[in-house]
Amino acid sequence: MILDYVLIMAMVTYLIRMLPMVIFKRKLENKYVKSFLYYVPFAVLGAMTIPDIFTSTSSVYSAIAGTIVAVFLSLKEKGLLICAISACFTVYAVEFLLRFI
Amino acid sequence: MDGLPIGLGYLSVSFTFGMMAVNTGFSVFDALLISMTNLTSAGQFAGIGLISSGAPYIEMILTQFIINLRYALMSLSLSQKTDGTFSFLHRLLISFGITDEIFAVASGKPGEIGIRYMYGLISIPYTGWTLGTLTGAGFCTILPDTFRSALSIAIYAMFIAIIIPPAKKSRPVFNVLMIAVALSCIIRYTPFLNRVSGGFAIIICAFVAATIGAKLYPLEEVTK
Numbered sequence: 001m002i003l004d005y006v007l008i009m010a011m012v013t014y015l016i017r018m019l020p021m022v023i024f025k026r027k028l029e030n031k032y033v034k035s036f037l038y039y040v041p042f043a044v045l046g047a048m049t050i051p052d053i054f055t056s057t058s059s060v061y062s063a064i065a066g067t068i069v070a071v072f073l074s075l076k077e078k079g080l081l082i083c084a085i086s087a088c089f090t091v092y093a094v095e096f097l098l099r100f101i
Numbered sequence: 102m103d104g105l106p107i108g109l110g111y112l113s114v115s116f117t118f119g120m121m122a123v124n125t126g127f128s129v130f131d132a133l134l135i136s137m138t139n140l141t142s143a144g145q146f147a148g149i150g151l152i153s154s155g156a157p158y159i160e161m162i163l164t165q166f167i168i169n170l171r172y173a174l175m176s177l178s179l180s181q182k183t184d185g186t187f188s189f190l191h192r193l194l195i196s197f198g199i200t201d202e203i204f205a206v207a208s209g210k211p212g213e214i215g216i217r218y219m220y221g222l223i224s225i226p227y228t229g230w231t232l233g234t235l236t237g238a239g240f241c242t243i244l245p246d247t248f249r250s251a252l253s254i255a256i257y258a259m260f261i262a263i264i265i266p267p268a269k270k271s272r273p274v275f276n277v278l279m280i281a282v283a284l285s286c287i288i289r290y291t292p293f294l295n296r297v298s299g300g301f302a303i304i305i306c307a308f309v310a311a312t313i314g315a316k317l318y319p320l321e322e323v324t325k
Contacts, residue, residue, distance in 0.1 A: 087258030
C-alpha cells in the first residue's frame with residue numbers, strides 16, 4: 001500500500017526531471033529562449049530564498065542577522081561554504097544571545 | 102567538493118524528514134525508501150502527509166507534479182549547459198539528481214559542465230540526504246532546537262552566495278532577481294494568492310521574471 005504511493009511519487013518526480021534533460025539534447029538557437037534560460041536560475045533562486053529565509057530559523061531576528069552576514073560575505077565573493085557556515089554561526093550566536101534578553 | 106555544503110544542509114532537512122515520517126507512523130525502512138527514490142524535500146513532506154491521510158493516487162500525482170514542476174525548468178536549463186560527455190544513459194542517471202541546490206551550484210559554475218563533475222556534485226548530497234533520513238528516523242531524537250535552527254539557514258545562505266556575485270556584475274541579472282524576489286513576496290503576503298503552493302509560486306515567479314529579462318535584455322551572445 002505504502003509502496004504503491006512511494007512508487008507513484010518517485011515516478012512522477014523522476015519523469016519531471018528526466019524528460020527535459022533527455023529531449024533537449026541539441027543546443028537551442030533562439031536568442032530569446034536562450035536569454036530566458038540564462039535568467040531562470042537567478043529568478044528561481046531569488047524566489048526560493050526570499051521571503052523563505054526569514055522564517056527558516058526559530059527567530060526572525062536570527063534569520064535577519066544570518067541573511068545580512070550571508071549577503072555581506074557574498075558581496076565580498078567569499079564562496080559558498082564560508083558564506084553558509086558564517087550564516088549558521090551568526091544564527092546560533094544571535095539565538096544564544098536572545099535567550100538573555 | 103562543491104557538493105559538501107549541500108550535503109551538510111541536506112543532513113538537517115532529511116533528519117527532520119526522517120523524524121516526521123516516523124512520527125506520522127512510517128517505518129524507518131519506508132522513510133529511507135522515500136528519501137532514496139525521491140530526493141525532493143517539499144515533495145516528500147507533502148507526500149507523507151498525503152499517504153497518511155489516505156489520499157487518492159491522482160491527488161498524489163497532481164501534488165507531486167505541481168510541487169516538483171520547477172525541476173523541469175531546471176532540467177531544461179541544465180541540458181543547455183552540458184558538454185559532449187553526456188550520453189543518453191548519463192542523462193537518464195544525472196536527471197535523477199537535479200534538486201534546487203544541485204541545480205544552483207551546477208548552473209553557477211562558469212562554462213559547460215561535464216559528466217564527472219555532475220556525478221561528483223550529486224553523490225555527496227545524495228549520501229547526506231540518505232544518512233540524514235536514516236539517523237532522523239532511526240533515533241527519532243531531537244537535536245537541540247538552536248542547533249537545528251542554525252543549520253536550516255545554510256541552504257539559503259548558499260543560494261545568496263550563488264546569486265549575488267553575478268547580480269553585482271550584471272545589471273540585467275540584478276533586475277531579473279529583483280523582479281523574482283518582489284513577485285515571490287507579493288504571492289506570499291497577498292490574501293488568496295498565498296494559497297498557491299510553494300513549488301508552483303516559484304515556477305510563476307521564475308517564468309515571469311525570466312521572460313521579462315529575455316524581452317528587455319536579450320543576450321546577443323549568452324556567455325555562461
